Amino acid sequence: MNSETGLDTTIFVKTVLKGWETQITRANQFFDSASDEQLMKEVAPGRSRGIYLLGHVTAVHEAICPLLGIRQRLYPQLEQTFVNEPDSSALKMPSIKELKVYWHQVNEELMKHLLQFSAEDWLSRHNSVSADDFAKEPHRNKLGVMITRTAHVSYHLGQLIFLREKS
Amino acid sequence: MNSETGLDTTIFVKTVLKGWETQITRANQFFDSASDEQLMKEVAPGRSRGIYLLGHVTAVHEAICPLLGIRQRLYPQLEQTFVNEPDSSALKMPSIKELKVYWHQVNEELMKHLLQFSAEDWLSRHNSVSADDFAKEPHRNKLGVMITRTAHVSYHLGQLIFLREKS
Numbered sequence: 480m481n482s483e484t485g486l487d488t489t490i491f492v493k494t495v496l497k498g499w500e501t502q503i504t505r506a507n508q509f510f511d512s513a514s515d516e517q518l519m520k521e522v523a524p525g526r527s528r529g530i531y532l533l534g535h536v537t538a539v540h541e542a543i544c545p546l547l548g549i550r551q552r553l554y555p556q557l558e559q560t561f562v563n564e565p566d567s568s569a570l571k572m573p574s575i576k577e578l579k580v581y582w583h584q585v586n587e588e589l590m591k592h593l594l595q596f597s598a599e600d601w602l603s604r605h606n607s608v609s610a611d612d613f614a615k616e617p618h619r620n621k622l623g624v625m626i627t628r629t630a631h632v633s634y635h636l637g638q639l640i641f642l643r644e645k646s
Numbered sequence: 647m648n649s650e651t652g653l654d655t656t657i658f659v660k661t662v663l664k665g666w667e668t669q670i671t672r673a674n675q676f677f678d679s680a681s682d683e684q685l686m687k688e689v690a691p692g693r694s695r696g697i698y699l700l701g702h703v704t705a706v707h708e709a710i711c712p713l714l715g716i717r718q719r720l721y722p723q724l725e726q727t728f729v730n731e732p733d734s735s736a737l738k739m740p741s742i743k744e745l746k747v748y749w750h751q752v753n754e755e756l757m758k759h760l761l762q763f764s765a766e767d768w769l770s771r772h773n774s775v776s777a778d779d780f781a782k783e784p785h786r787n788k789l790g791v792m793i794t795r796t797a798h799v800s801y802h803l804g805q806l807i808f809l810r811e812k813s
Binding site: 486487488490491492493494495497498501502522523524525526598599602617618620622623626627629630631633634635636637638641645 | 653654655657658659660661662664665668669689690691692693765766769784785787789790793794796797798800801802803804805808812
């Protein structure tokens with residue numbers, strides 16, 4: 480609680496995490512209901528397939544852990560296939576079934592850690608910004624990472640939705 | 647400044663607005679460089695055209711003003727064509743040139759107002775949540791609206807990007 484203004488600073492954090500949770504829930508609903516057949520299709524002609532985007536968002540969410548100083552990744556092998564290389568690289572991928580397990584596990588584990596952070600932790604710098612840059616740009620904090628990643632998963636959900644039949 | 651923890655509460659707000667600004671900048675870069683020919687195409691077979699999505703994000707950003715109690719909309723006529731109806735409704739639309747002007751004006755005007763809000767304003771309820779619901783769910787505040795709308799514009803950017811040639 481901010482004793483000057485009566486503001487509860489934890490509400491700022493809850494508001495941002497609620498935004499993250501909303502997108503994760505939407506993504507869960509999409510992936511849980513998508514068939515293997517749907518996920519093996521390209522989201523648009525010549526673009527990534529659903530399976531690649533599932534691996535991609537999983538790998539990106541995995542990478543939040545070291546960035547926020549939580550722990551190392553659980554599935555470091557996803558980075559090469561789903562972040563460094565495009566879908567067209569034809570690298571061997573885990574099965575859709577495996578990727579769905581990873582997706583859920585990565586987000587559930589991550590959320591447990593995020594709920595432990597104090598308001599102060601959230602405003603501290605993440606591991607990809609130098610102390611000097613952070614002094615000049617204090618918005619490059621841990622909370623900012625979650626806002627960027629919320630927009631990122633939403634970006635790909637906008638693409639994945641094209642795998643559904645038009646209503 | 648929170649005198650108990652030494653936290654500057656304005657940083658929470660700056661972090662969220664920075665996330666919004668980042669997406670607006672990306673969208674500006676997209677729309678400013680997209681040709682009329684590109685924007686008249688569907689983003690994927692049988693889906694909305696670029697012109698519709700330009701009108702849609704403009705209308706949705708317009709609607710943030712009354713929701714946050716800033717003022718009424720500048721272009722209320724956009725709502726019917728670009729929010730209530732799908733692209734396929736074949737309603738008459740403003741030209742791409744006009745829509746680009748609206749897009750920039752709406753976002754610039756909005757940002758001026760957003761920069762006036764205090765940290766306390768940001769944690770107050772928006773106009774689509776009742777006082778009773780807000781008491782139970784304090785994350786349904788004005789800042790939460792910006793987080794949701796940041797994810798929303800990113801969702802459609804993920805689709806619009808398909809109008810670009812594959813690199």
